[in-house]
Structures are given as structure tokens and as C-alpha cells.
Amino acid sequence: MKLTFIGGGNMAIAILGGLMQRGYRGQDVLVIEPDADKRQQLQQDWQVNVAEPGTAIPASDIIVLAVKPQQMRGVAEALAPQIGSALVISIAAGIKLETLGRWLGGHGRLVRVMPNTPALVQAGISGALASAGATDADRRQAEAILAAIGDVVWVDKESELDGITAISGSGPAYVFYFIEALQAAARAQGFNQDTARKLAYQTFAGAIKLAMNSSDDAETLRHKVTSKGGTTERAINALETSQVRATIIAAASAAAARSRELGEELGRDPQE
Numbered sequence: 001m002k003l004t005f006i007g008g009g010n011m012a013i014a015i016l017g018g019l020m021q022r023g024y025r026g027q028d029v030l031v032i033e034p035d036a037d038k039r040q041q042l043q044q045d046w047q048v049n050v051a052e053p054g055t056a057i058p059a060s061d062i063i064v065l066a067v068k069p070q071q072m073r074g075v076a077e078a079l080a081p082q083i084g085s086a087l088v089i090s091i092a093a094g095i096k097l098e099t100l101g102r103w104l105g106g107h108g109r110l111v112r113v114m115p116n117t118p119a120l121v122q123a124g125i126s127g128a129l130a131s132a133g134a135t136d137a138d139r140r141q142a143e144a145i146l147a148a149i150g151d152v153v154w155v156d157k158e159s160e161l162d163g164i165t166a167i168s169g170s171g172p173a174y175v176f177y178f179i180e181a182l183q184a185a186a187r188a189q190g191f192n193q194d195t196a197r198k199l200a201y202q203t204f205a206g207a208i209k210l211a212m213n214s215s216d217d218a219e220t221l222r223h224k225v226t227s228k229g230g231t232t233e234r235a236i237n238a239l240e241t242s243q244v245r246a247t248i249i250a251a252a253s254a255a256a257a258r259s260r261e262l263g264e265e266l267g268r269d270p271q272e
């Protein structure tokens with residue numbers, strides 16, 4: 001399968017890294033990327049083909065659009081005459097299928113995907129929405145790529161993809177934020193940087209492994225840590241007093257709203 005990535009930034013690297021570890025061959029991949037250092041790194045790491053924007057795109061089975069949402073219109077309009085029979089996958093936050101199809105000159109075989117960076121270690125989760133013009137074979141091809149880098153959830157509404165963006169697309173950042181905070185807490189207890197990191201990382205890794213291997217839900221597992229009148233109860237009370245749970249829900253809601261807003265803002269026809 002010939003794959004072309006337009007944009008070789010953080011998310012493209014995460015997807016490519018996951019695919020390479022699953023045995024995809026660098027020689028079957030082309031990455032179009034303006035930054036010479038990134039092109040060199042991509043070539044060095046995975047022996048993929050690289051080229052600058054403006055280079056003619058060779059026949060591809062799948063073209064993955066991995067540029068920022070704000071760059072997508074220019075990229076899609078330049079790509080339109082060269083798509084051929086490729087399936088186009090966009091990973092951009094917010095950009096709707098209808099908008100993308102318009103920018104691509106009416107190309108109808110599209111899948112809008114929201115992946116996340118744990119794709120790099122094949123532990124990603126992606127949301128996917130196929131356009132009305134995508135065939136069953138297109139869905140299977142998109143699924144094959146996404147399954148190589150983690151789990152896939154198919155949805156049938158753009159709004160659900162905005163929700164997935166807010167939960168699992170942006171979600172790794174929320175988790176890293178919590179890890180940073182736990183590390184800072186360990187430092188405040190007097191531990192050095194190395195020990196603070198070890199305590200925070202292994203607590204996360206251990207709790208996730210326990211949760212994923214347990215028939216108990218997260219709330220039950222939390223209660224099993226929380227002794228009546230003990231230390232955890234005091235900490236959870238502090239979290240509740242500060243409305244941390246409500247804040248996390250509000251944060252995800254803000255992310256979903258931004259995804260919708262990007263879709264409206266960037267999808268507007270300049271003539272309107």
C-alpha cells in the first residue's frame with residue numbers, strides 16, 4: 001500500500017512510528033514536509049521518501065493530510081488536481097468532511113480521523129467518520145492503518161468526532177498535566193527529580209494496568225484505596241472541594257467547543 005503524508009509534524013510522526021513498528025516499509029511511504037530538519041530526521045529514522053511541498057504527488061492508495069487546520073485549505077486546494085484514485089484521510093481537528101470535499105474539488109472518498117499521540121507506541125485510540133462517498137473498501141483501508149496504531153471507534157456524526165477530539169485527541173495532554181502535577185507534589189514532599197518522576201510515572205502505569213485488568217470500575221478501585229478516616233480520603237476531599245472533577249468536564253467541553261468553532265471558522269466560504 002502506497003501512503004503519502006502531507007505534513008511530517010508531531011502527529012504524523014506518531015502515526016508513522018506506530019506503522020513502522022508494525023512492519024510498514026519506509027519505501028512505500030512519502031512525506032511532504034517543508035522543514036528540512038524534519039525531512040532529514042524522518043528519512044534517518046524510517047528510511048521513508050521525503051519531499052518539499054510543491055513536489056508532484058505520485059499515485060498513492062492513501063493520502064493522509066496531517067497539517068494544522070489553519071493550513072488545510074491551501075494544502076487541499078493544491079492537492080485537488082493530483083488526488084487520482086486515492087482515499088484521503090484528514091486528521092485535522094475541526095475540519096468537516098463537507099468542507100474538505102469542497103476544498104478537494106469535490107473528491108468524495110474521505111475519512112475524517114481524530115488519532116492521538118500514543119499511536120507512536122501502538123497504544124493510540126482514533127475516532128473515524130467516513131464520507132457518504134467512501135466505499136466499504138475505503139473504510140477497511142482506513143481501519144487497517146488505524147488498527148496498526150491502536151483502537152478505532154467509528155462514528156456517524158461530525159459532532160461525535162468533536163467529542164472524541166476533546167476526550168482522546170487532546171486527552172493525553174490532560175494526563176501529562178496530571179503527571180506533571182503529581183511529580184511537582186513529590187518534589188514538594190522533598191524527593192529529588194529522579195525519585196519524583198519514578199513515583200509519579202509508576203503510580204500512573206500501575207493504576208492503569210490495574211484498572212484495565214480488573215472487573216471493578218474506576219470508582220470501585222478508588223474506594224478500595226480510600227480507607228475511612230485515612231489519608232486518601234483527606235486528599236479526595238481536597239480535590240472535590242476544588243471541584244477538580246467538574247473542572248475536567250468543563251475543560252473537555254471547552255475543547256469540543258473549540259473543535260466545532262475551528263470547523264465553522266475555517267469552513268466558511270470567503271464569499272459568504
Ligand SMILES: NC(=O)C1=CN([C@@H]2O[C@H](COP(=O)(O)OP(=O)(O)OC[C@H]3O[C@@H](n4cnc5c(N)ncnc54)[C@H](O)[C@@H]3O)[C@@H](O)[C@H]2O)C=CC1
Pocket residue numbers: 006007008009010011012032033034035038053066067068069071075091092093114115116117169170
Ligand atoms: N498533536 C496531536 O496530539 C494531534 C494532532 N492532530 C491534528 O494533526 C494535525 C497536525 O498537528 P501536529 O502534528 O500536532 O502539528 P505539527 O505542527 O507538529 O505538524 C504539522 C506539520 O505540517 C508541516 N507543514 C506546514 N505547511 C505544510 C505544507 N504546505 N505541506 C506539507 N506540510 C506542511 C509543518 O512544517 C509541520 O511539520 C493538526 O491538524 C491537528 O489538529 C490530531 C490529533 C492529535
Ligand SMILES: O=C(O)[C@@H]1CCC=N1
Pocket residue numbers: 093165169170
Ligand atoms: O490541540 C489540538 O488542536 C490537536 C487536536 C487534538 C490534539 N491536538
